[in-house]
Amino acid sequence: MNNKPIGVFDSGVGGLTVVRSLTGRLPGEDIIYLGDDARGPYGPRDLDQVRRFAREIIEYLLALEVKLVVVACNTATAAVLQEAQRDYNVPIVGVIRPGARAALQRSASRRIGVVGTVGTIESGSYERELKRLDPTVEVYSQACPEFVEFVERSEVHGNRIGGIARGYLEPMVEAGVDTVILGCTHYPLLEDLLEEVVGPGVVLISSADETAVEVEGVLERLGWSSDSSSPGRMSFLTTGGTGKCVELGRMFLGPEVKDVIAADLNRRPEINLARED
Numbered sequence: 001m002n003n004k005p006i007g008v009f010d011s012g013v014g015g016l017t018v019v020r021s022l023t024g025r026l027p028g029e030d031i032i033y034l035g036d037d038a039r040g041p042y043g044p045r046d047l048d049q050v051r052r053f054a055r056e057i058i059e060y061l062l063a064l065e066v067k068l069v070v071v072a073c074n075t076a077t078a079a080v081l082q083e084a085q086r087d088y089n090v091p092i093v094g095v096i097r098p099g100a101r102a103a104l105q106r107s108a109s110r111r112i113g114v115v116g117t118v119g120t121i122e123s124g125s126y127e128r129e130l131k132r133l134d135p136t137v138e139v140y141s142q143a144c145p146e147f148v149e150f151v152e153r154s155e156v157h158g159n160r161i162g163g164i165a166r167g168y169l170e171p172m173v174e175a176g177v178d179t180v181i182l183g184c185t186h187y188p189l190l191e192d193l194l195e196e197v198v199g200p201g202v203v204l205i206s207s208a209d210e211t212a213v214e215v216e217g218v219l220e221r222l223g224w225s226s227d228s229s230s231p232g233r234m235s236f237l238t239t240g241g242t243g244k245c246v247e248l249g250r251m252f253l254g255p256e257v258k259d260v261i262a263a264d265l266n267r268r269p270e271i272n273l274a275r276e277d
């Protein structure tokens with residue numbers, strides 16, 4: 001048993017889709033979420049720079065004594081996961097391996113599509129992971145640079161985003177994929193629209209849900225699950241403006257996003273994780 005919090009971070013609010021899946025599966029766990037809104041989005045950035053940002057945030061979360069870190073950003077996972085797992089002394093879970101594993105479990109045709117940011121797709125991380133698990137699989141990758149800005153404007157339906165989504169996804173459907181990995185933590189908010197675009201014969205995989213399964217497995221293996229019977233407490237931190245973070249955070253997670261703390265990565269914040277009951 002270990003009742004320390006789980007640390008979760010993303011370039012902004014997208015990782016809250018992972019928090020949503022975590023709270024559904026592990027309701028007794030405390031969570032500290034940090035969105036790097038001041039420097040996000042990471043997708044168009046150089047991966048070396050993303051790696052530096054991610055290490056800075058992991059060290060900040062470790063100073064807050066988290067028991068496990070979830071890199072709830074595909075771009076940051078592509079940039080830092082391997083070296084972070086080697087360099088830090090707590091379990092670090094990314095979003096790419098869980099998504100790849102789930103896609104392989106679902107795909108009969110062994111043709112799998114991956115959509116993500118430019119950084120994630122250009123890193124080749126999904127393709128490498130899929131082929132490591134099954135060398136026979138065919139991977140169709142597509143960077144979707146416009147999706148994040150549409151999601152952040154709450155424009156998740158309508159002709160404009162529909163047309164863009166068809167442009168990105170129809171070629172891989174025509175190539176015969178039966179499974180598409182949503183390789184960006186923003187994309188679960190586009191799931192309804194993307195389901196219409198790919199049609200009923202194609203399964204969409206959310207890396208958020210699969211990551212929560214992986215976190216649960218790691219905590220169980222270590223005997224580190226919380227033994228609390230009351231709901232876990234969530235703390236939200238941002239390196240950017242707290243107002244925008246509350247507004248967008250509610251769209252991604254719900255009304256529980258209310259008090260957002262401004263985080264200065266050079267100073268340790270006071271976070272009260274006391275339970276309300």
Ligand code: DGL
Binds near residue numbers: 014041072073183185
């Ligand atoms: N949340 C990021 C990811 O999963 C997408 C946003 C960004 O470009 O930083 O890759």
